[in-house]
Amino acid sequence: MAGIIEIHRLSKRFDQQLILDDISLTVNDGEFLTLLGPSGCGKTTLLRLISGFESCDSGQIFIRDKNVTQLTPQQRDVHTVFQSYALFPHMTVFENVAFGLRCSKVSTTEIKARVENILAMVQLSDFSNRKPHQLSGGQQQRVAIARAVVNEPLVLLLDESLSSLDQQLRQSMQIELKRLQRQLGITFIFVTHDQEEALAMSDRIVIMQDGHIIQVGTPREVYEEPANLTAARFIGQLNIFTSRINEVTENQIHYSIEHIERRCKNVKQLKKADPINVLVRPEDLRVWGEHELDPTDHMLPGTIDEVIYKGSTVDLIVRLKSGRLIYATEFFDEDDENLFYNKGESVWVNWLENWEVILIDESA
Amino acid sequence: MNQRSAFKSLTIGTLVFWLIVFELFPIAMIVLVSFSTANSSTLYTYHFSLDAYRQLFNPIYIHVLLRSVKTASITTVFCLLIGYPFAYILSRSKLRWKNLLFLFVIIPFWTSSLIRTYAMIAILKSKGIINSVLLHWGVIDHPLQVLFSNTAVIIGLVYNLLPFMIIPLYSNLEKLDYKLIEAAQDLGSNTWRTFFKIIIPMTKAGIIAGCILVFLPAMTIFYIPEILGGAKSLLMGNLIQDQFLFALNWPLGAASCVVLIVILLLTLGIFWRASRSNHRGALL
Amino acid sequence: MKQLCKFSFSTLVYTFLYAPIIVLILYSFNNAKYTLNWQGFTLRWYQLLLHDNQLLRTVGHSFILASLATLIALGIGTLAAVSAYRYRYRGQTLIYTLIIILILAPDIMIGIGLLLFYNINHISLGFISLLLAHITFCIPFVMLTLNSRLQTLDYSVFEAAKDLGASEWTLLKKIALPLLSPALISAALLCFTLSFDDVIISYFVSGPSFQILPLKIYAMMRAGVAPEINALSTLLLIFTFIIVTTATLLQKRP
Numbered sequence: 001m002a003g004i005i006e007i008h009r010l011s012k013r014f015d016q017q018l019i020l021d022d023i024s025l026t027v028n029d030g031e032f033l034t035l036l037g038p039s040g041c042g043k044t045t046l047l048r049l050i051s052g053f054e055s056c057d058s059g060q061i062f063i064r065d066k067n068v069t070q071l072t073p074q075q076r077d078v079h080t081v082f083q084s085y086a087l088f089p090h091m092t093v094f095e096n097v098a099f100g101l102r103c104s105k106v107s108t109t110e111i112k113a114r115v116e117n118i119l120a121m122v123q124l125s126d127f128s129n130r131k132p133h134q135l136s137g138g139q140q141q142r143v144a145i146a147r148a149v150v151n152e153p154l155v156l157l158l159d160e161s162l163s164s165l166d167q168q169l170r171q172s173m174q175i176e177l178k179r180l181q182r183q184l185g186i187t188f189i190f191v192t193h194d195q196e197e198a199l200a201m202s203d204r205i206v207i208m209q210d211g212h213i214i215q216v217g218t219p220r221e222v223y224e225e226p227a228n229l230t231a232a233r234f235i236g237q238l239n240i241f242t243s244r245i246n247e248v249t250e251n252q253i254h255y256s257i258e259h260i261e262r263r264c265k266n267v268k269q270l271k272k273a274d275p276i277n278v279l280v281r282p283e284d285l286r287v288w289g290e291h292e293l294d295p296t297d298h299m300l301p302g303t304i305d306e307v308i309y310k311g312s313t314v315d316l317i318v319r320l321k322s323g324r325l326i327y328a329t330e331f332f333d334e335d336d337e338n339l340f341y342n343k344g345e346s347v348w349v350n351w352l353e354n355w356e357v358i359l360i361d362e363s364a
Numbered sequence: 365m366n367q368r369s370a371f372k373s374l375t376i377g378t379l380v381f382w383l384i385v386f387e388l389f390p391i392a393m394i395v396l397v398s399f400s401t402a403n404s405s406t407l408y409t410y411h412f413s414l415d416a417y418r419q420l421f422n423p424i425y426i427h428v429l430l431r432s433v434k435t436a437s438i439t440t441v442f443c444l445l446i447g448y449p450f451a452y453i454l455s456r457s458k459l460r461w462k463n464l465l466f467l468f469v470i471i472p473f474w475t476s477s478l479i480r481t482y483a484m485i486a487i488l489k490s491k492g493i494i495n496s497v498l499l500h501w502g503v504i505d506h507p508l509q510v511l512f513s514n515t516a517v518i519i520g521l522v523y524n525l526l527p528f529m530i531i532p533l534y535s536n537l538e539k540l541d542y543k544l545i546e547a548a549q550d551l552g553s554n555t556w557r558t559f560f561k562i563i564i565p566m567t568k569a570g571i572i573a574g575c576i577l578v579f580l581p582a583m584t585i586f587y588i589p590e591i592l593g594g595a596k597s598l599l600m601g602n603l604i605q606d607q608f609l610f611a612l613n614w615p616l617g618a619a620s621c622v623v624l625i626v627i628l629l630l631t632l633g634i635f636w637r638a639s640r641s642n643h644r645g646a647l648l
Numbered sequence: 649m650k651q652l653c654k655f656s657f658s659t660l661v662y663t664f665l666y667a668p669i670i671v672l673i674l675y676s677f678n679n680a681k682y683t684l685n686w687q688g689f690t691l692r693w694y695q696l697l698l699h700d701n702q703l704l705r706t707v708g709h710s711f712i713l714a715s716l717a718t719l720i721a722l723g724i725g726t727l728a729a730v731s732a733y734r735y736r737y738r739g740q741t742l743i744y745t746l747i748i749i750l751i752l753a754p755d756i757m758i759g760i761g762l763l764l765f766y767n768i769n770h771i772s773l774g775f776i777s778l779l780l781a782h783i784t785f786c787i788p789f790v791m792l793t794l795n796s797r798l799q800t801l802d803y804s805v806f807e808a809a810k811d812l813g814a815s816e817w818t819l820l821k822k823i824a825l826p827l828l829s830p831a832l833i834s835a836a837l838l839c840f841t842l843s844f845d846d847v848i849i850s851y852f853v854s855g856p857s858f859q860i861l862p863l864k865i866y867a868m869m870r871a872g873v874a875p876e877i878n879a880l881s882t883l884l885l886i887f888t889f890i891i892v893t894t895a896t897l898l899q900k901r902p
Contacts, residue, residue: 053807074813086804090826099822100812151812371816372735379728379787380739383746386784390761397764407767450661453654465658467892472665474888475672476845478865479881482873483668486675493671523664573752580754587847591869601756601848608760608852621760628753635752 004029004154004187005050010059012045019045021211023059027155027189028204032181034190036198036234037208043191046208047157050189051080064154078155079148083163085140087132093119093143094128100151118150121183138169145180155187162197174201195235199223207231228359232279239285239326241278242361248272253358258320262298264354275361284355285328287316287341288348299348302326304341316341318349391625398618408614416615420623425603429623432600435514436582439521440529443578444571446522447529452563454530455537466534469527477524481591484523488516488592512594520592521582528581529574536570537563568638576631580624600624669885676878693879700876703864707880710861713775714843717782718836724783725790726832730824732791733798734806747788758785759852766853773855781853782846786839793838797831833895841888 003026012020020042027033035043048054050061052073060069068076079100088096094115101111119125122142132140141161148156158177162170178201181188192198198205199219207214207222207230215227226232229240246261247254253266255276270276288299305325306317316328328349341347398416403409419425454465472480487493488511495507510516540563548558564571586601600620607617676694680687697703732740750758762781771777809823825832847862854863865877 051811053811073807073811074815080808080811082804082808084802084804086802086808088805088809088823088827099809099814103813103815103818147808147812372731372737375727375731376735376737376743378724380743382724382784382787383743383750386762386765386780387746387750387758390758390765393764393768394757394761446661450658453658468662469665471889472669473845474841475669475881475885476847476862476865478845478847478862478869479672479873479877480668482869483672483675483878486671487667493667523668526661526665576752580752584754584756585848586756587866587869604756604760605851608763614764617760618764621757624754624757628749628757632749632752635748 003027004064005189006062006065007046007050008060008062010046010049010061011057012042012049012054013057019211020049020056023211023213025206025213025216027187030185030187031203032178032188032190032201034192034198034202034205035208036192036195036205038234039193041208042211043193043208044159047080047159047189047191050155051078051157052076053080077153078157079151079153080157080159081141081144081148081161083160085132085144087140087143087147089132092129092131093124093135096132096143097147097150099147104151114150118146122146122180137165138173141165141173142176145177149180149184149186153186155189158188158190160191160193162192163194170197177201199235207234209234224357226279226357226359228362229277229279232357232359237282237327239280239282241280243276243278245270245272245274245276258300258322260298260300262353262356264356264358268358268360270358270360277359277361279357279359280326280351280355282315282327282329283313283331284351285326286350286352287318287328287330288350289341290346290348293348296348299350302347302349304343304345304347307341307343314341318347320349394618394621394625397614398622400615402613402615404612407612416613416619419613419616420619425620428598428600428603431597432583435518435521435597435599436579438518439525439582440575440578442518442522443526443529444575447526447533447574448571451530451533451537454534455540469530469534473527478587478591481520481524481588484516484520484592485511488519511592512597514593514597516592517589517597517599520588521585524585524588525578525581528577532570532573532577533567534570536567540566569635572631572635572638576628576635579631580628584624672878673882673885675875676882678875681872681875693875694883696874697876697879697883703876703880706859706861706864709858710844713778713782713858713860714840716779717786717843718839720779721783721786721790721839722832722836725787725835726794726825726828727820729791729794729798730820730828733795747791750785750788751792755785755846755848756852759849762849763852772857773853774857777853777855778850778858778860781849782843785846785849786842789838789842790835793835794828794831797828801827837892837895844884 005025005027007023007025007027010020010023011018023042023046035046037043045054049056052068052071052075056069060067062068063077073080088099091099097115097118098111101114106114115128116125119128122145124139124142124146127135127139127143132143135143144161145156145158162173162177165173174197177188177190190198190201202219204216204218205222206216207227209230215222215231217225222231223235226235232238232240241257243255243257245253245255248266248271251266252263253270254261254263255278256262257278300320302318302320304316305319308315308317312332314330314332316330318326318328320326326349396410397408399412399414400408400410401413401415454462454469457465485492489495490507490509490511492511494510495504498504499507510519544562544566545558548562553561583599584601584604586599586605589597589599589602600623604617604620607613607620677689677691678687679690679692731737732743758781762777762784765771766773766777805827806819806823809819814822845862847866850860850863851866854860861880865873868874868877
């Protein structure tokens with residue numbers, strides 16, 4: 001098998017409730033994989049099954065080709081960084097990090113060398129005699145990571161590890177984690193419910209919902225080509241239109257939104273009269289002043305409903321003719337002075353051909 | 365896997381074994397013996413009969429039972445009236461002092477309750493400390509006859525059992541989230557309403573636990589009536605002690621004990637419901 | 649005003665709790681047998697106590713009994729509390745109920761139950777019967793004290809230790825016991841004092857072969873307690889106070 005972890009048809013129930021339903025997944029060696037989903041989607045349970053803290057009802061887990069399904073956490077070559085860090089409060093930083101090595105009876109001199117090495121790597125050499133409560137949140141987190149990686153596991157599991165930090169520290173820890181992962185060359189499996197975090201850090205993202213994996217892909221893939229509406233809604237803001245295909249010509253499809261006809265490439269081999277959802281990201285929408293341009297073919301008319309300035313961008317809420325609201329994000333450009341809108345102003349809205357995502361409407 | 369389940373079954377197993385052999389089995393024995401017949405040579409023979417319960421309905425015993433319930437009720441009420449405000453003050457005192465003040469409630473436990481009760485004679489007797497002080501200040505003309513009366517027994521019981529009321533109340537009040545009280549006040553609730561609608565319901569488990577810990581022992585600590593009371597203040601405990609050690613009517617003694625078990629189970633049922641209704645209902 | 653009310657009320661309660669203790673300490677230095685009048689300071693009772701070998705032997709018995717009961721109850725209770733905290737098992741509610749009943753049941757019930765139990769199993773009343781009884785009534789207090797401490801711990805600390813390869817034994821020795829040590833100390837103190845002062849349960853399950861202090865005092869009650877006992881109680885109070893203070897100070901040291 002190719003991956004460092006192979007998960008094969010895993011299912012798990014708690015009190016009759018299906019938490020994980022027939023999950024299969026391959027984790028590649030050395031990648032930073034993120035399990036992303038709303039709370040209750042089963043991502044933490046999946047992590048605990050990999051670490052061995054829970055046992056599955058059916059299915060198998062392989063770590064480097066070895067079936068570990070029935071093994072205890074100690075017997076698996078993976079370590080966990082807990083959400084609460086779970087540092088031993090009565091031990092110093094050094095003792096915390098040395099704990100796993102002592103358990104596997106490594107010699108004292110080697111322990112000293114390895115612990116000091118790893119503490120230097122996470123920039124905590126000066127703190128080795130401190131107790132956990134004397135450290136800041138970010139430092140505690142680095143101790144937790146050092147403690148887990150000093151045993152040289154094949155895979156490091158991180159359970160919502162950044163969620164208890166404040167916004168600013170969180171961003172610097174994201175960079176820090178990524179750096180550590182590169183430096184150590186260890187596979188990281190990271191659990192989060194924060195999509196920005198997932199996009200920023202991961203090599204690949206696994207989107208989960210209700211015990212299922214909805215999509216696996218690089219941040220770019222899941223952002224630009226969401227597999228379905230749920231995945232699309234979960235990653236970033238979105239405008240969703242429902243429509244029906246009017247016509248298929250060569251490899252283009254024609255559909256209309258608000259009685260305005262548009263077209264795009266027929267990537268998914270759709271047929272005439274298929275019900276579809278048209279997904280457009282706010283930042284892909286272009287908003288034009290009423291007199292800014294002359295040919296207004298394929299453009300949607302509307303009026304400005306709300307203007308929200310956000311520093312480098314301005315968010316617009318536009319009311320279309322039918323009364324529905326759409327969201328558009330415009331980036332400030334020093335050369336463009338037409339970025340100042342007034343409430344109630346009439347505008348034209350469009351997007352570049354093929355920038356929309358077409359999904360077949362399963363609910364119709 | 366193996367090591368873990370061995371550790372688990374060994375540790376839990378020992379406890380379960382101990383509780384079954386030294387708690388469940390002895391209690392079952394009490395019930396069993398209460399249904400057997402008294403026998404002067406072997407103490408009792410197991411031959412099912414309701415004799416002991418019939419004897420229990422003898423007016424003398426009914427009288428002792430009623431007096432015990434009355435004395436224990438008065439004791440419980442006094443302990444609650446003193447213990448609740450005290451535990452509340454304690455739980456709201458400054459953090460620095462809290463542990464020290466609580467420690468001072470525990471310290472009396474360190475000396476034998478027997479000796480402390482005995483020392484109360486010196487305080488309560490007609491030429492004792494209280495009477496001397498009251499006479500000296502001219503509050504009374506004649507020394508009060510407190511010692512060797514029911515009053516002395518109740519004072520002694522309240523004295524000995526007060527900490528058992530304070531401890532569960534304190535641990536409940538300690539855990540009480542003060543923000544709830546502030547929220548109630550913010551919503552316009554006055555002091556009394558806050559007390560009866562918020563604080564009391566949230567410490568219900570502690571109140572019931574405290575009452576059980578006071579009520580049953582108040583009926584059964586036999587040495588307190590012996591030391592402080594007169595011939596007419598003997599309670600259930602003395603009755604049971606007498607049947608087992610002197611009258612040697614074990615079935616009757618056991619039957620009296622079953623009465624206690626029934627009271628215990630009834631109160632336990634109430635406690636169970638109360639602790640389920642507020643989730644933080646741990647006992648101590 | 650409100651503060652004053654609170655203050656005087658608590659002072660009154662403390663006075664009530666401490667008056668008998670102060671009386672017994674004073675009497676231990678009073679040069680007379682039970683009169684209220686102060687007859688002068690004396691250490692006579694303390695001297696008498698030191699030469700009363702019979703009394704000292706019962707004190708020794710009580711010490712041995714309380715220490716052993718504490719140790720064994722602590723062992724059984726701690727291991728069970730840690731296991732109960734870490735694993736789910738069948739019959740959890742039953743055990744919890746039995747523990748609660750053991751705490752809430754009046755002493756006389758346990759004393760009589762054990763007396764009947766010993767009687768039917770032909771266990772003679774003496775040291776063993778006392779020890780078994782004392783262990784029994786100490787166990788629930790160990791469980792409760794440890795449980796309330798365990799509830800405040802972060803469970804993932806245990807998972808982290810297992811994850812890093814700790815065996816059950818290492819887990820207990822290196823993680824559970826150090827984290828529980830404050831609770832263990834208070835549980836031990838509680839058990840020791842409970843056992844040392846127990847009258848009612850011991851009354852039913854002891855025999856002439858092994859006399860203990862509380863029962864000796866109880867027997868003396870009818871004839872009047874000698875001031876020696878006051879001296880002894882004072883010494884024991886001071887002894888306990890020193891132990892508790894040291895334990896508290898040791899715990900506070902980081």
